[in-house]
Amino acid sequence: MNRPIAPSPIAATTVEVNGRSYAAPKRPTVVIIVDGFDPAYLEHGIANGTLPTMKSFRENGFAAIADCSMPSTTNTNNTSIVTGVPPAIHGINGNYYLDSETGEEIMITDAKRLRCGTILGALSRAGVKTAVVTAKDKLLKVLAYEMEGISFSSEYAGKASLKENGIENVEKLVGRPTPDQYSADLSLFVFDAGVKLLATVRPDVMYLSTSDYVQHKHAPGEPEADAYHQAVDKTVAALVALGATVAITADHGMNDKSASDGTPNVVYLEDELNSRFGAGAVRVICPIADPFVRHHGALGSFVRVHLLKAGGDVQAMMAFARTLPGVELVLDKQQVCKQFELPVDREGDFAVFSDRQTVVGARREDHNLSQLAGHRLRSHGGLGEQKVPFLLSRPINAEYQRRAKAGPLHNYDIFDFALNGVE
Numbered sequence: 034m035n036r037p038i039a040p041s042p043i044a045a046t047t048v049e050v051n052g053r054s055y056a057a058p059k060r061p062t063v064v065i066i067v068d069g070f071d072p073a074y075l076e077h078g079i080a081n082g083t084l085p086t087m088k089s090f091r092e093n094g095f096a097a098i099a100d101c102s103m104p105s106t107t108n109t110n111n112t113s114i115v116t117g118v119p120p121a122i123h124g125i126n127g128n129y130y131l132d133s134e135t136g137e138e139i140m141i142t143d144a145k146r147l148r149c150g151t152i153l154g155a156l157s158r159a160g161v162k163t164a165v166v167t168a169k170d171k172l173l174k175v176l177a178y179e180m181e182g183i184s185f186s187s188e189y190a191g192k193a194s195l196k197e198n199g200i201e202n203v204e205k206l207v208g209r210p211t212p213d214q215y216s217a218d219l220s221l222f223v224f225d226a227g228v229k230l231l232a233t234v235r236p237d238v239m240y241l242s243t244s245d246y247v248q249h250k251h252a253p254g255e256p257e258a259d260a261y262h263q264a265v266d267k268t269v270a271a272l273v274a275l276g277a278t279v280a281i282t283a284d285h286g287m288n289d290k291s292a293s294d295g296t297p298n299v300v301y302l303e304d305e306l307n308s309r310f311g312a313g314a315v316r317v318i319c320p321i322a323d324p325f326v327r328h329h330g331a332l333g334s335f336v337r338v339h340l341l342k343a344g345g346d347v348q349a350m351m352a353f354a355r356t357l358p359g360v361e362l363v364l365d366k367q368q369v370c371k372q373f374e375l376p377v378d379r380e381g382d383f384a385v386f387s388d389r390q391t392v393v394g395a396r397r398e399d400h401n402l403s404q405l406a407g408h409r410l411r412s413h414g415g416l417g418e419q420k421v422p423f424l425l426s427r428p429i430n431a432e433y434q435r436r437a438k439a440g441p442l443h444n445y446d447i448f449d450f451a452l453n454g455v456e
């Protein structure tokens with residue numbers, strides 16, 4: 034039949050975004066962010082046979098371990114991934130921040146702090162058919178920033194409209210009602226929607242982002258964690274069967290932060306600093322804080338310390354913070370921004386990282402741990418959660434193999450690898 038195929042205008046499209054260029058894909062490409070997918074889940078699932086599709090990527094496609102952006106939190110990393118650049122450029126350095134001008138503490142639920150465009154937005158405006166499905170609605174405004182196409186959250190699936198979301202009747206498409214906000218199904222709904230969209234609308238580029246509800250509760254090896262990741266793996270197989278190139282990474286890893294008796298290892302840093310340097314000396318901001326997530330008590334392994342009074346001794350406070358058990362790294366504003374590519378104008382006076390077994394918080398009264406409801410505290414935010422899987426369903430070319438080997442490889446390189454590096 035050898036009929037010549039007319040060159041597609043999409044295939045010739047390349048967009049420039051934040052200093053990097055991205056080619057429109059030759060075949061549908063799906064980038065999946067498995068929220069909280071610590072490499073330990075991947076290793077465990079490959080070993081016990083529950084992740085056969087991801088195992089096949091390691092054998093026939095590409096598999097590596099990448100670094101996520103710091104702090105290892107959800108908004109920061111989803112933003113890095115859709116923009117292809119670190120927080121120093123895109124501006125989103127956490128879920129929660131202290132506005133230095135007003136003194137107000139603000140939760141990020143929109144794109145106001147975003148300082149650059151996204152890969153998805155640029156591709157969509159160049160005529161590439163794009164779709165974004167996310168578990169949590171608060172991420173949607175950043176993920177679908179200036180993007181023409183389909184975008185909705187499973188949290189508000191029932192409210193999706195053609196005008197706002199480029200799609201309606203999502204519950205009918207997926208075949209079930211909008212899931213509970215606090216459930217594994219909030220994420221599984223994203224995957225089912227992705228498979229349905231690929232089979233019907235067939236976007237050229239699709240971004241699927243989940244929630245870490247399961248990973249906060251269940252360690253690798255627990256049946257609930259196995260069942261969830263196995264369902265993820267089956268979705269990935271379905272996407273591959275529909276002809277897609279599939280790329281998988283995570284926003285951050287996840288670690289157990291409790292002592293052997295099950296109680297959380299917490300440093301209440303604001304209490305410690307204010308009792309040493311005087312009441313009201315500092316305010317500690319936890320960029321992991323998220324009222325939509327009730328199972329980590331706003332406790333993670335990275336905080337920003339803001340001095341509230343003129344003349345405070347930053348060096349003395351940093352030296353004191355270093356002596357606290359479970360604290361592994363303390364850096365001043367300039368150091369932390371240089372080392373982790375963070376925006377200086379949005380940093381605290383100094384930053385404190387706790388180790389893999391420990392979380393760091395503000396005041397005892399800021400953290401409600403009753404909501405753990407008997408579970409061990411599992412969380413993220415620090416250096417112990419910086420490593421994430423980086424998987425592609427297809428092999429990559431020699432140039433990208435060389436780049437991956439030379440490093441550093443970041444989770445925000447995933448679009449570059451999926452769109453430019455796949456053979």
Ligand SMILES: [Zn+2]
Pocket residue numbers: 068069106107245284285
């Ligand atoms: Zn996350």
